[in-house]
Amino acid sequence: xxxxxxxxxxxxxxxxxxxxxxxxxxxxxxxxxxxxxxxxxxxxxxxxxxxxxxxxxxxxxxxxxxxxxxxxxxxxxxxxxxxxxxxxxxxxxxxxxxxxxxxxxxxxxxxxxxxxxxxxxxxxxxxxxxxxxxxxxxxxxxxxxxxxxxxxxxxxxxxxxxxxxxxxxxxxxxxxxxxxxxxxxxxxxxxxxxxxxxxxxxxxxxxxxxxxxxxxxxxxxxxxxxxxxxxxxxxxxxxxxxxxxxxxxxxxxxxxxxxxxxxxxxxxxxxxxxxxxxxxxxxxxxxxxxxxxxx
Numbered sequence: 001x002x003x004x005x006x007x008x009x010x011x012x013x014x015x016x017x018x019x020x021x022x023x024x025x026x027x028x029x030x031x032x033x034x035x036x037x038x039x040x041x042x043x044x045x046x047x048x049x050x051x052x053x054x055x056x057x058x059x060x061x062x063x064x065x066x067x068x069x070x071x072x073x074x075x076x077x078x079x080x081x082x083x084x085x086x087x088x089x090x091x092x093x094x095x096x097x098x099x100x101x102x103x104x105x106x107x108x109x110x111x112x113x114x115x116x117x118x119x120x121x122x123x124x125x126x127x128x129x130x131x132x133x134x135x136x137x138x139x140x141x142x143x144x145x146x147x148x149x150x151x152x153x154x155x156x157x158x159x160x161x162x163x164x165x166x167x168x169x170x171x172x173x174x175x176x177x178x179x180x181x182x183x184x185x186x187x188x189x190x191x192x193x194x195x196x197x198x199x200x201x202x203x204x205x206x207x208x209x210x211x212x213x214x215x216x217x218x219x220x221x222x223x224x225x226x227x228x229x230x231x232x233x234x235x236x237x238x239x240x241x242x243x244x245x246x247x248x249x250x251x252x253x254x255x256x257x258x259x260x261x262x263x264x265x266x267x268x269x270x271x272x273x274x275x276x277x278x279x280x281x282x283x284x285x286x287x288x289x290x291x292x293x294x295x
Contacts, residue, residue, distance in 0.1 A: 021134040022127040025104045031061035060113040065281040067106040091257025141246040161291035164237035166265030168286045173269040180211035180267035182219040195289040202277040214264040215241040215254040222290045239265035
């Protein structure tokens with residue numbers, strides 16, 4: 001039976017039994033799945049890898065993250081050069097670029113490198129393992145509780161601001177130590193600080209918001225529905241990119257028509273990532289506290 005994913009009028013049909021995310025040439029899934037330690041541990045155990053082999057697998061995913069960040073940056077330059085055009089025309093400009101082709105090349109390269117690391121007699125298991133864990137991620141993204149008040153859930157309410165669990169990627173900022181959030185008002189007004197730490201634990205950092213992104217520019221997902229500029233049908237504390245990536249919301253694209261390559265809701269510079277205990281171009285799920293936003 002096909003699975004129909006619906007979100008308040010957004011219709012996306014997915015043939016679940018036929019779709020393989022591993023076989024999708026334009027879907028960067030492995031790097032996102034292996035951004036979580038529990039999945040890395042499962043991967044290591046399932047395929048009987050050494051620590052060195054795991055390091056090589058992660059190096060391949062980090063390289064993919066770097067390449068995709070570079071391609072995203074190129075697409076941002078296309079947007080900037082055509083900012084006065086209607087968004088439909090901008091989408092055509094992006095479609096005419098080599099964005100999709102370079103993404104597909106990066107995804108294919110990652111698969112080849114990981115297939116070369118996995119033992120020969122287990123390579124046939126790789127597609128099934130990735131697809132199984134992708135299904136688990138999609139299910140989690142669809143069913144997480146947004147109303148509970150503990151940090152084990154996506155959203156909590158506190159006197160010192162709202163807390164959201166989102167995916168963090170890395171980018172080259174205008175300054176060494178900053179983050180980007182997907183709403184223009186933050187960059188061009190007060191540039192507030194946010195507090196960020198990894199879901200898996202580690203140091204907390206407090207960089208300023210000095211850039212717009214990732215993906216969208218009017219997605220203040222941390223606000224209540226009545227104050228959210230766009231994507232009002234998307235639950236609070238869920239970036240549009242997260243639903244686009246996992247559930248095909250908005251045909252899997254951002255507001256400019258780009259194929260969303262990860263579920264990111266915050267971008268951090270490498271210096272911020274390092275202070276959080278992340279390697280360069282190592283992405284992760286994080287908690288972001290928006291101290292200026294209350295219930």
